[in-house]
Structure formats: C-alpha cells, structure tokens
Amino acid sequence: MSIRQRLQGVGMTSRRTRERMVARLREQGIADARVLDAMAEIPRHVFVDEALESRAYEDTALPIGHNQTISQPYIVARMTELLLESGPKSRVLEIGSGCGYQTAILAKLVGQLYSVERIAPLMKKARDTLWELDIKTVGFKHADGGWGWPEHAPFDGILAAAAPATIPEALLDQLAVGGVLVIPVGSDGTQSLHRIVRTESGFEDEVFERVIFVPFLSGVSQ
Numbered sequence: 001m002s003i004r005q006r007l008q009g010v011g012m013t014s015r016r017t018r019e020r021m022v023a024r025l026r027e028q029g030i031a032d033a034r035v036l037d038a039m040a041e042i043p044r045h046v047f048v049d050e051a052l053e054s055r056a057y058e059d060t061a062l063p064i065g066h067n068q069t070i071s072q073p074y075i076v077a078r079m080t081e082l083l084l085e086s087g088p089k090s091r092v093l094e095i096g097s098g099c100g101y102q103t104a105i106l107a108k109l110v111g112q113l114y115s116v117e118r119i120a121p122l123m124k125k126a127r128d129t130l131w132e133l134d135i136k137t138v139g140f141k142h143a144d145g146g147w148g149w150p151e152h153a154p155f156d157g158i159l160a161a162a163a164p165a166t167i168p169e170a171l172l173d174q175l176a177v178g179g180v181l182v183i184p185v186g187s188d189g190t191q192s193l194h195r196i197v198r199t200e201s202g203f204e205d206e207v208f209e210r211v212i213f214v215p216f217l218s219g220v221s222q
C-alpha cells in the first residue's frame with residue numbers, strides 16, 4: 001500500500017486514535033500544547049512497517065529494521081518539550097533520523113531542521129516518508145552525527161536519539177550561546193536524559209528521567 005493510501009487511516013490508524021495517544025501523553029505530564037498538536041497531526045503509523053501499523057499509537061518503541069527502533073511517543077514528546085521550553089528554535093540539528101518520526105514532529109515546530117543518520121537506508125526512507133507527508137524543508141545527511149554538521153552550525157537546538165557514553169565534543173562546540181542540547185547519556189541499562197544549555201561562560205547540565213535508547217555509534221553503515 002502506498003503512503004498516500006495509508007494516510008487515509010481508519011480504525012487503529014485514524015486521527016481519533018492519535019487523539020487518544022495525545023490524551024495519554026497529557027496524563028503522563030506532557031503539557032506543551034504545540035508538541036501535543038504536532039503529535040495529533042503527524043500520522044505515526046506510516047513510519048512503521050504495515051504489519052506493525054495497528055500498534056503505532058501504543059506507547060511503545062517498535063522495530064524499524066537494521067536493529068533500530070522508533071522511539072516511544074512519550075519520549076519523542078518529552079524530548080521535544082525539553083528542547084522547546086526556553087523558547088522557539090530557528091536552527092536545529094537532529095542526530096539519528098531513524099524512521100523520521102521525531103524529525104517530522106520537529107519539522108512542524110522549529111525553523112530550519114537538519115537531520116543526520118549513520119545508516120544509509122534508514123536516512124533515505126525517512127527522507128522519502130517526509131516528502132510524502134509534504135515536509136520538504138528538512139536537510140538530511142548520511143553521516144556519523146558525532147561530528148555534528150559543522151557547515152550549518154551554530155545551532156540553537158540539538159536533539160540526539162541515540163545514547164553516547166559521553167557527549168561528543170563536536171555537539172557542544174556547535175551549540176550557539178543560549179542553545180539547548182537534549183541527549184540521552186550513559187551506557188546500556190543506565191542512561192538518563194540530559195539537557196545541556198550553553199551559557200556565555202560554559203555549559204549547564206540538567207538531568208531528567210532514566211531512559212533506554214539504542215547506542216550512539218561511530219562511523220557509518222551503507
């Protein structure tokens with residue numbers, strides 16, 4: 001079935017199902033109306049395999065191939081909320097496009113968005129899916145996001161969807177003063193969500209909830 005046909009969404013894939021997901025996110029503490037609106041709008045089911053479509057609005061991570069997963073809706077909402085809390089962002093870098101779902105949410109909410117993915121087929125599929133959804137302004141790159149995307153730096157927001165043991169220097173270097181980096185940090189089993197803000201004199205680091213992300217890997221995969 002084409003994405004256009006899948007967008008017709010009935011039953012488990014309809015707007016009403018998304019609205020139930022949003023009501024659940026609200027109960028879980030997500031309060032930013034812009035984030036909730038974007039999540040009600042973007043059809044999550046077209047980002048997963050058709051066989052998993054009916055589970056797309058459960059609050060769970062799902063496989064997207066290549067040993068990777070689409071992040072659970074709560075985490076996507078929470079990270080986006082943490083990124084935007086200090087105000088609108090005009091130039092944002094995402095590390096780990098995966099299937100492109102978080103990318104699509106961010107694209108609705110920030111100025112210019114750049115997204116880097118180290119697994120070539122995932123990057124291509126994410127780009128195609130966004131194009132089908134008429135989201136055509138995102139810059140994609142197949143690369144190791146540990147190097148950031150220097151040509152477009154500095155960023156006033158950076159969001160990483162994979163967990164490094166320590167934060168790559170390049171990401172800190174490419175933050176503008178006042179810029180915000182939201183990233184899971186830690187090794188298997190003991191990761192937490194961090195929000196780093198660049199100040200005039202250094203960096204502030206806040207730690208939020210424990211999370212489980214796939215590892216932030218170096219190098220690229222074809």
Ligand code: SAH
Pocket residue numbers: 064068069070071095096097098099100101102103116117118119122143144145146161162214215216217218219
């Ligand atoms: N938000 C995405 C999450 C995908 S999982 C989604 O909802 O689909 C995390 C992704 O980060 C994976 O696709 C993985 O390949 C990618 N990744 C891990 N390390 C990376 C790196 N160094 N550079 C770029 N992408 C990376």
